[in-house]
Amino acid sequence: MIEGNRREFEDKDNMNRIRKITDQCDDKVAAKGSSSSQGPNEIFYHEIAHLTKLRSRPHELLSKDMPGRSRLPVSTMKMLVGRECNYSGRGRFSSADSCHVLSRYLPVNGPCTVDQLDSGIYVSRFSDDGTLFVAGCQGSHIRIYNVDNGWKVKKDILAKSLRWTITDACLSPNQRYLVYASLSPVVHIVNVESAATESLANVSEIHDGLSFSSNNDDYDDLRIFSVKFSTDGRELVAASSDNSIYIYDLEANSCSLRVPAHKSDVNTVCFGDEAGHLLYSGSDDSLCKVWDRRCFISKGKAAGVLMGHLEGITFIDSRGDGRYFISNGKDQTTKLWDIRKMSSNAKDTPKRRYSDWDYRWDEYPPHAKTLKHPRDQSVITYRGHSILCTLIRCYFSPEYSTGQKYIYTGSSDCSVYIYDLVSGALVATLDHHEGLVRDCSWHPLYPMLVSSSWDCAIARWEFP
Template structure:
């Protein structure tokens, strides 16, 4: 069952005492992130002040949904309807904490759980050489079983193309495979029932057997795939020409995560075991041959990066048991590598994080905020911004080695909910882009679904409507 530190209808209230967040602004205002992103988040997820105002009086938070409906009917805002921000204010308060409902159960560990960009498909990747694609609109019916090829240890990452026609999957191998998701074949057995084309990312021949891909992402136009590798490099693969178009010797250790910063594809974020986050601008890389900037703050390796999608902000999970929020305008060209307090023999794969290192802060920390409470151990656990459409990206959420999912308020840092159910660590989790639903994948082999209000049947609006005719219509937005 879920353990919510605050009621989902009042998660805008004062910070919970169990939550932990540190920011550069806390000396003056310990409860709020004093930065531009805080104001942007409030603009995206806050109601029009006239819809929530008692006359006479002042705006109170959180604003009652009933009060907002009365304000809309009275046309207090002068618009006669709810804005997108008004809708986010309502929907973001109803956290998907009810459940869970079991979507699927396997005998092998579940590593990947990802919705497609429109929420109609869901991809789950298992250690046992299987990727399963579910049709959310058809009651989570299995649309495709992909039996993978050339796996080493496990599937490390998957990604659907923007048009949802192709899927790429990676492993501890230099070959990333691509499969046609849109074909009529339900059981896609590599090179038997379907061809799984191989994209060769191999570095030098000497390290071929040790080479692995930890992260793969499609560009927005679907023409490129960017990959993070164990040879300390980032690769960009050009699909029309079927070859690697760029290799960047990016970090001093394994590159665990990489993603495009925005829709343009010019900026790339990367994170590695050298505990650094880096920003790469491909428009000037050829002339400079180096990163556009470096962001320091983690004292252990980076396991995952998620971009806010605006080319400015991103979050990262670190093996120092924290999630950090970054603004690339604070990046530096100077790098400090030798910042560690713990035993150099410590290995996050099978050892607990040293107690004496938990409160250590990087002397050159350039992050905007640090969120603590979850556990990043054993594997490359992932963190994300909540959806823009329904929450205004008001929250960040992350899997955890303690078998839970943690949800934090981006601005206040409050831990607003914890989802407890699994019997193994939660490596990945995904929030539906339009509906209040989170799906988790864990090492107990379970794919589990959390919702608000919580129903076993697929949402009716997903079955009947296009993705743009969403919950907002039900509220008259």
């Protein structure tokens, strides 16, 4: 009975704090609303700040702010003292308290070399729980490292039927399987939990092939640029060179759906929410599109279109809330999007300004960096890094340790860039590599970031 009353009191306390924060946010938005210069982006800007703050706001009793000083950063030492004195009545930090502390300690020190491979690295990702790390390189090799065991190699995979490079690799949610894609219509799947450390395709182990092509005439032309597991691990979603999105049913072992999605190569696709209903796609036609799988049969078209990039889109990462996502574009920008601002069509999309420019070997025209889309629907634009030569990737920072306060991206100038999500300010640049950084990954729990480069090196950055 006492425990139930205590929980009820805590719930009411949390709700009161949320209402107080909401009222403060609404007051600020209302105050700005009196200015004629306020646009729709200002409202979304404050909403993003509000949501990010809620995920990482310290407990008011632990922070013990003095009157008139509530806007100053809360001291970690003050929070620790408050916890030891049990000011909050919980005897511990909440997840928001922990997040508030951890988000200050960016992984910018180092780096320490994890490994040196024999060719340029295209893909590198931590598993969802951070215990494994996957690195895939152009020279047909994929290595899976056991992070908790001193970065010992758990699996050394020699890929099969490789065309040019491994374009993507993804671990299943239960971490038992790995899929890898290349510039071919077949995605291969490997059993990560098998006993063998070395996995040579169809020599020491079978790498089952999952074909995404049903038309033999176009078989050799189809290329897969991106592949992702669904949250339940039952499906794969893939982006392809035939302007389409594919969904593969792993239980039925067949491609269950093909969606003609764009007017050019689809470079990236991902799930937008935990339920797997929403999909976000990005293409060389410079458009981001939102797809609702519940409407595929009845509508057969995108739920909405988002315009803003002036060149093709290289990568999309979802915030996981079914509302916000970010995209990297060949116009040398990263953009934050809110799907509630999407349009029903993109008939007025301007044509490419530089039809003879190719990002794979040309520098982006300097004067073009200041150009803006006349109907830009993005919430915030981040500039500073460069997106040339390959499909460079960008991500939200982890929710657990940072409240997704930051976004980070690789860059063709051999660095990793970290931006503040709300203000757009550059907060850190990680300089070490001698080659382009195509991919990088922030540990989901700890202040640790791993960058991988075309200089064949995997580097680990941490807080000291």
